[in-house]
Every structure is written in C-alpha cells, then in structure tokens.
Amino acid sequence: MTFAHITGWGMSVPETILTNDDLSKMVETNDEWIRDRTGIRERHIVRGGQTTASLAVEASLKALQRANLHPADIDLIICSTSTPEHIFPATACLVQDRIGATKAGAFDLSAACTGFIFAVNMAAQSIRSGAIQNALVIGSETLSRFVDWHDRGTCILFGDGAGAFVLQASDMPGGILSAVMHSDGSGGDSLIIQGGGSKHPTTEATVQAGKHFIEMDGNEVFRFATRVMAQATRETLEIVGIQLDDIKWIIPHQANIRIIAAAARGLKLPMDRFIVNLDRYGNTSTASIPIATVEAAEDGRLQPGDRIVLVGFGAGLTWGALAAEWTGPLPSERKVYPRRYRLWARIRSILLRVVRFIEGAIWGRGS
Ligand code: COA
Numbered sequence: 582m583t584f585a586h587i588t589g590w591g592m593s594v595p596e597t598i599l600t601n602d603d604l605s606k607m608v609e610t611n612d613e614w615i616r617d618r619t620g621i622r623e624r625h626i627v628r629g630g631q632t633t634a635s636l637a638v639e640a641s642l643k644a645l646q647r648a649n650l651h652p653a654d655i656d657l658i659i660c661s662t663s664t665p666e667h668i669f670p671a672t673a674c675l676v677q678d679r680i681g682a683t684k685a686g687a688f689d690l691s692a693a694c695t696g697f698i699f700a701v702n703m704a705a706q707s708i709r710s711g712a713i714q715n716a717l718v719i720g721s722e723t724l725s726r727f728v729d730w731h732d733r734g735t736c737i738l739f740g741d742g743a744g745a746f747v748l749q750a751s752d753m754p755g756g757i758l759s760a761v762m763h764s765d766g767s768g769g770d771s772l773i774i775q776g777g778g779s780k781h782p783t784t785e786a787t788v789q790a791g792k793h794f795i796e797m798d799g800n801e802v803f804r805f806a807t808r809v810m811a812q813a814t815r816e817t818l819e820i821v822g823i824q825l826d827d828i829k830w831i832i833p834h835q836a837n838i839r840i841i842a843a844a845a846r847g848l849k850l851p852m853d854r855f856i857v858n859l860d861r862y863g864n865t866s867t868a869s870i871p872i873a874t875v876e877a878a879e880d881g882r883l884q885p886g887d888r889i890v891l892v893g894f895g896a897g898l899t900w901g902a903l904a905a906e907w908t909g910p911l912p913s914e915r916k917v918y919p920r921r922y923r924l925w926a927r928i929r930s931i932l933l934r935v936v937r938f939i940e941g942a943i944w945g946r947g948s
Contacts, residue, residue: 585705585716586756586908589650589747591643592875593636594625594740594862601737608733615737616860620838624740624863626725634666634675636743637721640871641680644717645919648747648910652680652922655747656713658687659704661696661720661867663896664727665689668777676719680919681926685717693772694834694895696720696867698760698903701746701891705757708750719745720867727774729794738836739795740863744871755906758888759820761813768805768898771798806840806894811847813902814892821904825850827888828904830877834893835859835869844892856882866895878907885909 600623601612615621627636637660645652660673673687692699697720704716721743728736748757776792777783787793810833818825831854833841838859845852856873865872870891877883887907894900 583709583711583750583752584754584756585708585748586751586753586911587746587905588749588908588910589644589646589648590745590871590875590878591640591645591647592742592744592872593639593643594742594872595627595631595636597626597628598623599626604737607730608736610733610737618839619738620857620859621737621863622860625742627723627741631723632666633662633664633721633723633743634672634679636723636741637672637676637719637745638679640721640743640745641676641717641719642919642923644745644747645680645917648749649913649917650715650747650749650919651917652682652919652926653684655682655685655715655717657704657707657716658682658685659690659700659716659718660687661690661692661700661718662722663691663693663696663866664723672721673719678930679923679926681922681929682717683929692867692895692899693897694836694864694866694869695762695893695897695899695901696895697744697870698891698893698901699762699899701748701757702760702762702901702903704748705760708748714750716748717745718748719743720871722866722868724795724864724866727793727795729791732794734799735795735797738864740865742862742865742868742872744868744875746871749911751911755908758823758904758906759817760901760903761816761820762901763809763813763899765898768801769896771801771805771898772796772896803837803840805898806836807843807847809894809900810840810844810892813900814844814848814890817890817902817904823888823904828854828890829887830854830856830883830889832856832870832873832877832889832891834895835862835873836864836894883907
C-alpha cells in the first residue's frame with residue numbers, strides 16, 4: 582500500500598510590512614479596532630517585481646531543499662491561488678519553468694482560502710493511486726494587488742505570502758490520513774471579485790466601477806466560517822477514526838482570531854492547541870495554512886509523528902479539513918541543492934524560447 586507523506590516545506594513572505602498604524606493613515610480605522618475585531622497587527626505586502634509566482638518559487642525551493650528532492654523528480658505541481666499571475670497560463674507552469682521541474686505536469690487550483698487543503702488532498706490521492714511519486718503543492722497569494730485600499734472593510738484583513746509542501750510516496754504508514762472538501766456556490770456573492778472574468782471582461786467601465794477589487798459581506802462570511810470550522814474538523818477525524826485528543830495541533834485558516842476562537846469553542850479545545858500567526862501576516866488566503874504549518878515545523882512545535890488537522894474556509898463558498906501525521910524528509914543517500922538548478926532552469930527556458938523563435942522564423946508565423 583502506498584502512503585503520501587509531507588516530506589518538505591517552505592514559505593516566503595515579502596519584506597515590506599504594513600502595520601495597522603500605517604493603515605490608519607490610509608482609511609478611517611485604528612490599531613485598537615483592527616486588533617480587537619480581527620487579531621491582526623501587521624501584514625506583508627509585495628512591492629515592485631514581486632508576484633504570486635516569485636513568492637511561490639521561493640517557497641518551493643525551500644520545500645524541495647528540506648525534502649532533499651531534485652526539481653526534475655517532481656511529477657506534479659499544483660499551485661492553489663486566487664491571485665494568479667494571469668488568467669492563463671497557470672502560475673504553476675511559471676513555477677515549473679523557473680525551478681526546472683522538467684518532468685512535472687502543472688496546473689492551478691481555484692478554491693480560494695480552502696484551496697491548499699483541496700490541493701494537498703488531490704496530490705495525495707494521485708500519489709496513493711500509484712500514478713505519481715512526488716508532488717509539489719503551493720499556496721501563493723498577492724491579495725494586496727486586488728484590494729481596494731479605500732475599503733476599510735477588506736483592506737485591513739489581507740496580506741501576501743506563499744507556502745509549499747513536497748509530498749512523496751512511501752510504503753511507510755502515515756502522511757495524509759483523510760480529507761473532506763465542501764462547496765456551496767449559493768454563497769458565492771458574499772466574497773467575490775466581479776470583474777476580469779468572462780462575465781465582466783475588463784473594460785474602462787468595469788475598472789471605474791471597481792469590479793476588479795475584492796468585495797465582501799464580512800458578517801455573512803464570519804457566520805459561515807464559525808459554522809463550518811469545527812464541523813469539518815470532526816468530519817475528517819471521523820473518516821480515519823481518530824479522536825480529537827490524539828491531535829497535537831489544529832492548523833486553521835488564519836482569517837480572524839474570533840473565528841478561530843469560535844472553532845476552539847465548538848471543538849471544546851483550548852486555544853493553545855491551535856497554531857496562530859495571523860497577528861503577523863493577516864489573512865494570506867490559501868497561503869495561510871502552509872505558512873502557519875511551516876513556522877510550527879521550523880520552530881520545533883511540530884515533530885515527526887505528530888497528528889495534525891488543517892482546516893479552512895473561503896470564497897466559493899468552500900471549506901474543508903485534512904488530517905495528517907507529520908513525517909519530515911525521507912532518508913536519502915544523495916544530497917540535492919535545488920537552488921543550483923535555478924540557473925540551469927533559466928538557461929533551459931531561454932534555449933526553449935530561442936528554439937521556438939527559430940522554428941517560427943523557419944516555418945513562418947501564422948501561415
Ligand atoms: N475600522 C474601524 N471601524 C470599522 C472598520 C475598520 N476597519 N470596519 C468596520 N468598522 C465599523 C463598521 O462601520 C461598524 O460601525 P457602526 O457600528 O457604526 O455601523 C462597526 O465597525 C462594526 O462593523 P462590523 O462589520 O459589524 O464589524 P465586525 O466586528 O463584524 O468585523 C470583519 C468586521 C470584516 C472584521 C468581520 O466581519 C470578519 O472578520 N468577517 C470575516 C471576513 C473574512 O474572514 N474574510 C475572508 C474569508 S477567507
């Protein structure tokens with residue numbers, strides 16, 4: 582029997598920090614209100630050339646380094662994001678090219694803040710079926726590029742960042758144990774970017790109407806979130822027959838400390854069983870769960886053998902949870918340095934573009 586283990590992890594956040602005091606100079610708000618109502622103190626924001634793909638590449642290289650896995654050994658890359666570089670090509674393909682994952686199929690997954698759970702589940706299923714050996718799963722967002730910085734109802738919440746896991750096949754029991762995925766499209770309007778898709782293609786009018794910004798009914802999303810977090814956690818544990826007491830850490834989507842507290846009450850667990858870092862990053866959407874997991878793994882709170890639940894909710898509406906036994910890198914004889922392949926990946930990418938240009942010159946363009 583094949584199991585899917587989390588063997589590598591990495592994260593990347595931009596250096597630029599936006600504090601609540603900074604925000605109070607931009608909209609009518611203040612540090613006390615934001616901390617009190619959300620728990621957020623500051624968030625990281627991309628600047629200049631930083632994008633969803635550049636954050637994803639950084640997080641991925643760290644995850645590959647930790648797993649000691651050569652980029653060319655990856656079979657599948659799933660990038661969960663709601664803020665892709667383009668409608669197409671997929672951000673996952675840009676990552677594939679930049680890290681030199683020459684063998685990997687790559688696609689994006691759109692399930693908003695729940696996306697990372699869905700993506701890990703899809704990758705784990707592919708591994709367990711025997712179809713693939715190694716997967717790279719990324720959650721990456723640059724929500725700051727889609728936020729209306731005049732809307733105090735949303736701009737205080739979101740931040741940018743990326744987290745990545747490497748998943749690998751092994752006959753050793755453990756790894757991803759169970760998952761549940763849920764959706765309710767009837768609530769789609771409560772958290773939405775209206776413009777830029779096929780319903781409202783970008784025009785001067787859509788931009789003037791602000792349809793390219795995040796729109797949210799905060800109270801409705803809040804009510805939904807507090808309902809589903811505990812429920813999804815229980816469901817995924819039921820599937821695998823594990824008791825809550827056997828779970829070392831619950832790693833929730835980092836949207837609002839009051840939502841996490843409601844989940845804790847619903848599960849009758851103390852808050853110190855939850856990994857929380859939203860005070861420093863805000864809501865980084867699909868990146869929030871992997872970033873929180875990476876921090877816990879790096880500072881030693883998360884140890885091999887620990888059982889964890891990842892649980893999230895978001896636009897769609899979507900929600901889900903995943904139970905796992907933390908593994909860590911698989912034993913390996915050779916030492917791999919994924920960063921070194923970045924230069925080769927760059928050269929390879931340029932060569933492929935040159936070949937395509939020459940082909941175009943020989944065969945003619947568009948004829
Ligand atoms: N600063 C100061 N005051 C603010 C404010 C801000 N940034 N935003 C709203 N207010 C005011 C409101 O205008 C309102 O004032 P009023 O009573 O005079 O009308 C008051 O604060 C309460 O507003 P309300 O919207 O009821 O606040 P809240 O406690 O529900 O908090 C959210 C608002 C957005 C923080 C909260 O609803 C939330 O976190 N929702 C979930 C959002 C989420 O997680 N989205 C992502 C999902 S992945």
